[in-house]
Amino acid sequence: MSEMKWQHGSTWYRVVGDLKSSKTPVMILHGGPGAGHNYCEPIAEVLAQTGRAGVLYDQIGCGNSTHLPDKPKEFWTPELFMEELVLLTEHLGISNKYDIVGQSWGGMLGMQFAITKPKGLNAMVIADSPASMEVWVSEANKLRKELPPEVEATLLKHEAAETTEDPEYVAAVDVFYSRHLCRIPQPPYVLASFEQLAADPTVYHTMNGPSEFHVIGSLKHWDIRPQLKEISTPTLLVSGQYDEATPAMVKEIQGLIPGSKWELFAESSHMPHVEEPAKFKRVVSEFLDSHD
16 A cells, blocks of 8 residues: 655555556546545456456545545546546556556546547446436436335435435435445445545535436536547446446447447446456456457
């Protein structure tokens, strides 16, 4: 466990496996924004089992990295996190060749980064990610309509009243999450990410909003679909049948990223790496091995 100092503070990271392995190392981009690395630990462990180093890190503003609760909302941009990613690959000495596995917001960041054709980016796995937040919210609203009527009524009531910290709202959100975020009992490493997010939700609330589907933050109008044709990095899309990143959403992205592949996990929602770990290991390792 180490840290990288840069102009905005310290970014905490941990390398699982050997960076000097013959296999291309992987930068693991966590979601949120601001959810921390914890729930992505199984991704790093899976990579290490296949002889590949995985780099877990907490993006600035969350987890073990420097927290910046007083920064204005304009500070929190995808470009900030792209700069951090580049600096960390340089710090680790792998900037000439590395892969990305980006989950949820991490995949959004990965796609926007790949559009810039960064030197050294070899291949990427985009797991459970939208390319447009307006599409994300539209799809979430379809999923919400399938909730018990009293749950949806509770969500709407508190969103209208801006009382989304009310325990009643939180409980209603959990009903949605148990269907579309993680369909198995949440393991300790998933709970750890939620706990640290609740302790300092600065980044999440500023960029996203109070919940996965009530997006009122700075990413509200984020949409990179027109630029996806610029991606030349070999790309694997991963998502779950019950995912917040719905099959319709991911199918559109596959059609926009040239040559991309897509693997749908039939028993998963938003965390196939947690819900179907054996299949996740096989699919991701085969894809990355094919691009070493």
